[in-house]
Every structure is written in structure tokens, then in C-alpha cells.
Amino acid sequence: MTGSNADTRFINASAVADSLASQGWSIVVSPVEVTASTNTDLINYFENTRARTMILRVAHHQTAGRGTHGRVWNDASESLLFSLGLPSLPAAKMAPVPVLVGFAIAEEFQKLNVPVLVKWPNDLWLASGKMGGILCEMAAGPSIVIGVGINLDLHQQPRCKADMGAAAALSSIHPLEDAVESRTFWLLRAVSAILKSVGEYMRKPSLPDWSRWKKFDFLVGKRISVDNNAGQVETGLYSGIDPQGALCLRDEKGARRRFISGTVRILEAS
Structure with missing residues (x-):
């Protein structure tokens, strides 16, 4: 798997790594300008290395991004595209994770006045349409790969797949004055929320209490x-x-x- 801080300028990878470390998360941050799919990258990574380290794969563009049921995820003009690989997780607890991730992001973004809601099982919606999606897949280990795509800014005339409906972008709420700064900021907020929520769930013997997130349910x-x-x-x-x-x-x-x-x-x- 290729990609390093030196060959990417679309995100401040050092700031991401430092901030996550300051929160107590030991994570390898692996940015890449272009890749086929960040999820595929991490699935192959766990299969080939049998690694037991958390890893964050971030891309500026994907050439073969995937949604659920084999659907295509098309990049917007500016997107936040990342996959978080969490190793050594009990397979029996995996089923609720995609919904849990969606609610974690919605809760965090609403704190920042982004009125995003979760449309089961894995879509992030604004009132004007779909802002993002989540794709969770199993990998060797057992590990889980949590892929997230969020539209930061749309093409002037976006073409949307039929399953996507109307597209929406975060820039409709928070205009992007600096794409690198914005991408870094929203990546950190999303990843931190995911790690906290999934981590709490994995430590507890009980399943999530979905009533907690009812106000974020589209x-x-x-x-x-x-x-x-x-x-x-x-x-x-x-x-x-x-x-x-x-x-x-x-x-x-x-x-x-x-x-x-x-x-x-x-x-x-x-």
C-alpha cells in the first residue's frame, strides 16, 4: 500500500496523526492522492500483512469507489474519502457497526451546526439530499474496515446515480475557504467520533441503545x-x-x- 505525507498535499496528515495521538489513539495515517478504493486498500493490507495496528487510509480521489450492494460512489469536486481499519474485533459484534458509525458522525457534526441525519442503514443526509455514505466490510483478522465518503463541495452540475437521489454537500452549510484545512478538520471530527463510539460499544457487553440517537434518525x-x-x-x-x-x-x-x-x-x- 503506497502513500506518504511527502506525496500528498490535499490534507495535513501530520496534524491528523498528532491530534489522534494526543487523544490516545495509536493509528497509522496513510494518505494517497489517488487510489481505486480506500476500503479495498485496507482489506488487502490486512490480508497481506495480518497487521494488528489501527490504520487510517485517506484519499483525495477514488477511481473505483464503492457503495453498498456494489453501487458506484462518484467523487464530488471536493470530497472527504477515508477508511478506518480496526483490527482484532469480535466478529459477533460487527452487525450494528455501520449504523453506529452513522449516528456517531451525525451527532458530532450536529455539534458544529451541520444538520445531518442518518438514513438507515448507512447514508448521511441533509434536507437537500444525500451528503455521504458509509461502507463497512470485514477483513482478515478478524478486522473491520469502515469506509466513509462525504461530499465537501459539488460540481456545478453534479451527475447523481439513481440510488443517490439529490446530492448535497457540506459546503452548503460551511463554505470551503481552504479545502485542505476543511478536509483535515472534518476528517478529525469524524474519525474521533467513530473511534469513541465504536470503542465504547466494543468494551460493553450490551448492544447499542438506539433510542439515544432517535433525534438523528432521518x-x-x-x-x-x-x-x-x-x-x-x-x-x-x-x-x-x-x-x-x-x-x-x-x-x-x-x-x-x-x-x-x-x-x-x-x-x-x-
């Missing part, structure tokens, strides 16, 4: 359809997230349905 009070991407589509009223991180809804007959993965579409508010 789907509350909405009628939705859920496609499990295997031919099953259900419609009904969103009824929250269960302890394992699965989406629950009440269908038209009042029966409770549970989805561990899928694509959600908004029908109307209740």
Missing part, C-alpha cells in the same frame, strides 16, 4: 418501502432499529417486519 415518522435486494419489497411505517441494528417496520396489516440490509425509499410522512 426515517422517524415516515412511511417507507424496503427492498431487501433479493426480490422482497415491503411497505409500511418505519418503527425504529432493533438492538442488532436491523430496520423494523409495521406493514400494512400491522405485522412487524425486520430487515438486516436493503434499500429504503420514502413514501410519505405519517
Whole structure:
């Protein structure tokens, strides 16, 4: 895996490493100007090295960025693209992590007056559209790779994939006066929030208490359809997230349905 502080100018990697170290996190920071996918980089890293060190892979651009279910993640004109590799984690506790990461970022960004919400299972939304996404994948170890992509600024005429809908960018709330400074700042806030939230969860015997994050849940009070991407589509009223991180809804007959993965579409508010 290539990339060093010397060959990247899109982020202040030294400041990132120093700040995380001051918080007690020992993490290898690996920036690269262009790569196919930061998630793929770390999956290969853990497979080839069997490393037991946390690592943060940050890219300016991706040529083959991925979303869930094999969808393509297109770079905006300015993006925050990173993957956080956490080794030696119990596989039995992995299921709720993607949702947990989303709520951790939303909670942190709302402290900075960015009204971002989480659309289950792994999308970050502003009122104007999708601002970012999360992709968590298992790697050798067992390890988990947490990939995050956030639009900092959009092209003047962005082209959005059908699954993405309307795109939104952080610059609509906080104009980017200095892209390097902004990318470094938001990266640190996101990574620090993820490490704190996931770390707390991994240390506790219990599953997350999702009620804590209800105010950050984009789907509350909405009628939705859920496609499990295997031919099953259900419609009904969103009824929250269960302890394992699965989406629950009440269908038209009042029966409770549970989805561990899928694509959600908004029908109307209740």
C-alpha cells in the first residue's frame, strides 16, 4: 500500500496523526492522492500483512469507489474519502457497526451546526439530499474496515446515480475557504467520533441503545418501502432499529417486519 505525507498535499496528515495521538489513539495515517478504493486498500493490507495496528487510509480521489450492494460512489469536486481499519474485533459484534458509525458522525457534526441525519442503514443526509455514505466490510483478522465518503463541495452540475437521489454537500452549510484545512478538520471530527463510539460499544457487553440517537434518525415518522435486494419489497411505517441494528417496520396489516440490509425509499410522512 503506497502513500506518504511527502506525496500528498490535499490534507495535513501530520496534524491528523498528532491530534489522534494526543487523544490516545495509536493509528497509522496513510494518505494517497489517488487510489481505486480506500476500503479495498485496507482489506488487502490486512490480508497481506495480518497487521494488528489501527490504520487510517485517506484519499483525495477514488477511481473505483464503492457503495453498498456494489453501487458506484462518484467523487464530488471536493470530497472527504477515508477508511478506518480496526483490527482484532469480535466478529459477533460487527452487525450494528455501520449504523453506529452513522449516528456517531451525525451527532458530532450536529455539534458544529451541520444538520445531518442518518438514513438507515448507512447514508448521511441533509434536507437537500444525500451528503455521504458509509461502507463497512470485514477483513482478515478478524478486522473491520469502515469506509466513509462525504461530499465537501459539488460540481456545478453534479451527475447523481439513481440510488443517490439529490446530492448535497457540506459546503452548503460551511463554505470551503481552504479545502485542505476543511478536509483535515472534518476528517478529525469524524474519525474521533467513530473511534469513541465504536470503542465504547466494543468494551460493553450490551448492544447499542438506539433510542439515544432517535433525534438523528432521518426515517422517524415516515412511511417507507424496503427492498431487501433479493426480490422482497415491503411497505409500511418505519418503527425504529432493533438492538442488532436491523430496520423494523409495521406493514400494512400491522405485522412487524425486520430487515438486516436493503434499500429504503420514502413514501410519505405519517
